[in-house]
Amino acid sequence: MELKLHSPAGAEPVLYTWPLTSGRGNDKHDGALEIVETIRWVCEDLPELKLPLENNILCDYDTRSYDSMKSLCDRFNRAIDSVVALEKGTSLPAQRLNKYPSRGLLRHILQQTYNAAVTDPEKLNQYEPFSPEVYGETSYDLVCQMIDQIEITADDVFIDLGSGVGQVVLQMAAATPCKICLGLEKADVPSRYAESMNKNFRTWMQWYGKKYGEYKLIRGDFLTEEHREKINQATIVFVNNFAFGPSVDHQLKERFADLKDGARIVSSKSFCPLNFRITDRNLSDIGTIMHVSEMSPLRGSVSWTGKPVSYYLHIIDRTKLERYFQRLKKPQIKNGDDDSRNSKAS
Numbered sequence: 001m002e003l004k005l006h007s008p009a010g011a012e013p014v015l016y017t018w019p020l021t022s023g024r025g026n027d028k029h030d031g032a033l034e035i036v037e038t039i040r041w042v043c044e045d046l047p048e049l050k051l052p053l054e055n056n057i058l059c060d061y062d063t064r065s066y067d068s069m070k071s072l073c074d075r076f077n078r079a080i081d082s083v084v085a086l087e088k089g090t091s092l093p094a095q096r097l098n099k100y101p102s103r104g105l106l107r108h109i110l111q112q113t114y115n116a117a118v119t120d121p122e123k124l125n126q127y128e129p130f131s132p133e134v135y136g137e138t139s140y141d142l143v144c145q146m147i148d149q150i151e152i153t154a155d156d157v158f159i160d161l162g163s164g165v166g167q168v169v170l171q172m173a174a175a176t177p178c179k180i181c182l183g184l185e186k187a188d189v190p191s192r193y194a195e196s197m198n199k200n201f202r203t204w205m206q207w208y209g210k211k212y213g214e215y216k217l218i219r220g221d222f223l224t225e226e227h228r229e230k231i232n233q234a235t236i237v238f239v240n241n242f243a244f245g246p247s248v249d250h251q252l253k254e255r256f257a258d259l260k261d262g263a264r265i266v267s268s269k270s271f272c273p274l275n276f277r278i279t280d281r282n283l284s285d286i287g288t289i290m291h292v293s294e295m296s297p298l299r300g301s302v303s304w305t306g307k308p309v310s311y312y313l314h315i316i317d318r319t320k321l322e323r324y325f326q327r328l329k330k331p332q333i334k335n336g337d338d339d340s341r342n343s344k345a346s
């Protein structure tokens with residue numbers, strides 16, 4: 001027995017087999033809820049369907065009954081067929097198609113991508129600071145906040161160092177105009193799930209008719225020579241380095257020294273002290289070529305210790321080091337600007 005959902009963008013329909021096993025709780029109730037939520041999200045894009053569907057099918061359905069879910073899907077499909085047929089009649093593609101998804105819809109798409117791709121979440125070590133299982137509840141909003149706090153243009157190249165199953169990369173590709181978004185993941189299990197995340201994400205984005213930028217989920221250790229170029233060509237680097245040891249952090253600083261001026265690094269542990277001051281004893285430290293600021297944590301987001309989590313924005317700026325040497329030549333110039341820059345970001 002299966003349930004079919006026709007695409008509001010005229011793409012291939014999506015098929016669910018009953019009983020539905022997907023969904024976090026791994027009971028069919030979750031899988032059926034995903035279908036109801038998908039219909040609700042399509043209605044957000046199609047106001048003409050919203051009222052009729054809400055009034056007569058989205059108000060009485062039973063997620064435990066195949067017949068009830070089948071009739072819900074059949075009536076949704078008939079409504080979609082009429083809308084798609086109408087638009088096929090007009091020459092211009094509908095205004096709503098090929099745009100970025102709204103933030104609410106993207107969260108839903110990442111959740112249904114995860115539900116379809118990660119069939120056995122136990123295989124992923126779920127005690128990560130950003131366990132992929134609960135991505136939508138915590139990390140998703142955090143990454144949205146990062147996106148709002150840093151200017152991102154089509155010239156930017158994004159990389160997530162240690163990208164897991166790839167959720168941050170998919171979110172950046174569908175929420176920002178980056179030229180390309182890369183994810184580097186070394187472990188076997190998350191890398192294989194990332195391949196399935198990639199396939200499911202593309203299928204769902206086509207099904208909704210939504211736009212996203214180029215992205216690649218790559219299997220590899222970001223510290224090997226093979227990937228050095230990918231890091232130093234990036235203009236936005238995300239690295240959730242809270243649990244990294246001193247050796248990995250040190251090797252990352254070495255790679256960051258080759259980043260372009262203006263490049264941004266956002267991390268969960270800072271790569272240099274917030275009050276770093278250039279002296280003749282720390283001229284080889286990475287702090288000499290970057291401004292560091294602490295980003296205000298998400299309201300309500302606390303770590304497992306209950307204290308608010310903080311994030312750090314580093315901006316590469318080699319003029320900082322140039323100004324230090326100029327001051328050496330003309331000692332009377334005050335060192336005002338660099339200290340003011342190392343303050344807490346708004």
Ligand SMILES: CC(=O)NCCCCNc1ncnc2c1ncn2[C@@H]1O[C@H](CN(CCCNC(=O)Nc2ccc(C(C)(C)C)cc2)C(C)C)[C@@H](O)[C@H]1O
Nearest residue numbers: 130162163164185186187221222223238239240266267268
């Ligand atoms: C030579 C040497 O020393 N090698 C050993 C050290 C290996 C280091 N190299 C690594 N290369 C590739 N992947 C490796 C290596 N180290 C470990 N990972 C993987 O990172 C994944 C964990 N990831 C999270 C996966 C999901 N992505 C995120 O949560 N991204 C993210 C990034 C930034 C942020 C903000 C902006 C808030 C700071 C928020 C989220 C983090 C915690 C590092 C795991 O799947 C690891 O397998």
